[in-house]
Amino acid sequence: MRRTTTALLPALALVSSLALAGCGGGGDDTSKTSASPSSSSSTPAAPETNPMTGLDVPDGGSAIEKHPVLVVKMDNTYASAPQLGLGSADLVVEELVEGGLTRLAAFYYSTLPGKTGPVRSMRASDIGIVSPVKADVVTSGAAGVTIRRIQGAGITFFGEGSKGFARDSSRSAPYNLFTDLRQTATLTKAPKERPADYLPWGSADDLPGGVPARTIAATFSGGHTTDWTFQGGKYVNTNSNAAENDRLNPDTVLVLRVQVGDAGYLDPAGNPVPETKLVGKGQAMLFHGGRLVRGTWSKADLDSPIELSTKAGPLTVPAGHTWIELVPASGGNVTYRK
Known part of the structure; x- marks a missing residue:
C-alpha cells in the first residue's frame, strides 16, 4: 500500500502543475469570459408596456394589473352630459347604436376612476370590440338576445345591482346610472398574463x-x-x-x-x-x-x-x-x- 501511494505522488504533482499552468496561461481568456455575464447583467431590461396605449409602464412596474381590462358602456348623447370618468380611459371606441346615435366603449386598465358613466347597455357589436383583450364589460344590462350572445362569447359582464353601481337622483333615467369603477373592479379575477396589445x-x-x-x-x-x-x-x-x-x-x-x-x-x-x-x-x-x-x-x-x-x-x-x-x-x- 505504501509503494502504491508513493508511486501516485509524481502523477498527482504533474496533474496539479498542468492545472496551474492552464489557469495561469489562460488568464486573459478567463477575464474576458467573466466580464460577459457582468456586462449583460448590468444592462437594464426593457420596460413593460401598457397593452391599451403602448406606453412604458412607469417606474419599471408590471403590465399585469390586479384586474382585467374593464370596458364601460357609456351614453354619448346630450342627455348624458356631463360624462364622468372619461378622462381616465386608456382608449375609447365609438360605435353606432339605434336611432343614428353613438355609444362609447371606454377601456380602463392603467387607471380606475371613481364615479363613471352614465352607464348604458351592451350591444352584440361589443363582442368584436372587447374580445381581443379579454375585457370585462360594465353595463346597465342588455336585451336577452344580446346577453345570450355575450355569454356565448365567454365575456364576463357586471350590471346594475353589482358592487359600485348607484343611481344619481339629480339626473333623469336612463341617464343616471353610474358606477365607482374601483369598487366594481374588486369583483373581477386578476389576469394571469398581460393582455394582448389592442393595436399594433x-x-x-x-x-x-x-x-x-x-x-x-x-x-x-x-x-x-x-x-x-x-x-x-x-x-x-x-x-x-x-x-x-x-x-x-x-x-x-x-x-x-x-x-x-x-x-x-x-x-x-x-x-x-x-x-x-x-x-x-x-x-x-x-x-x-x-x-x-x-x-x-x-x-x-x-x-x-x-x-x-x-x-x-x-x-x-x-x-x-x-x-x-x-x-x-x-x-x-x-x-x-x-
Whole structure:
C-alpha cells in the first residue's frame, strides 16, 4: 500500500502543475469570459408596456394589473352630459347604436376612476370590440338576445345591482346610472398574463408622411357627427359630452370604415338595432400630429387583434391614447381640413 501511494505522488504533482499552468496561461481568456455575464447583467431590461396605449409602464412596474381590462358602456348623447370618468380611459371606441346615435366603449386598465358613466347597455357589436383583450364589460344590462350572445362569447359582464353601481337622483333615467369603477373592479379575477396589445403600437417616426389634416368630422349613419380639432399636440373633441376637466384628448384618432348589419331586434322605441361587424377588412384613416395616413384595417375573427397596413407594408399606431371611430362604410362619412 505504501509503494502504491508513493508511486501516485509524481502523477498527482504533474496533474496539479498542468492545472496551474492552464489557469495561469489562460488568464486573459478567463477575464474576458467573466466580464460577459457582468456586462449583460448590468444592462437594464426593457420596460413593460401598457397593452391599451403602448406606453412604458412607469417606474419599471408590471403590465399585469390586479384586474382585467374593464370596458364601460357609456351614453354619448346630450342627455348624458356631463360624462364622468372619461378622462381616465386608456382608449375609447365609438360605435353606432339605434336611432343614428353613438355609444362609447371606454377601456380602463392603467387607471380606475371613481364615479363613471352614465352607464348604458351592451350591444352584440361589443363582442368584436372587447374580445381581443379579454375585457370585462360594465353595463346597465342588455336585451336577452344580446346577453345570450355575450355569454356565448365567454365575456364576463357586471350590471346594475353589482358592487359600485348607484343611481344619481339629480339626473333623469336612463341617464343616471353610474358606477365607482374601483369598487366594481374588486369583483373581477386578476389576469394571469398581460393582455394582448389592442393595436399594433409603434412610434410617430414610423409613420408615412401623409397629408395635413387638422380638423376631422366623423359622421355616422343617422346623422350624428363627432368633431375633432388638433390643438397643442392632442385631438380635442369640440362637441364632447364629457365634463370640461374630465375629457380624453387622444394623441391619435383612428377611423375604421366598417360594415353594419341588423342585430335582429328592435329597441323599446321601435328602432332597428344595428350591429357593427368588426371583422374582415376595410379602409382605415389614421390621424396623428395633425396629419392623415390612409391604410387598410383587417381582423381575422372577433377575438383577433386589429391589424393595419398600407401598400408599403404594416402600419403602426404611435404609442399613446387613441380614440377609435367605427364609421359605417355605407351611410357614414369622414371629412377633414388642413
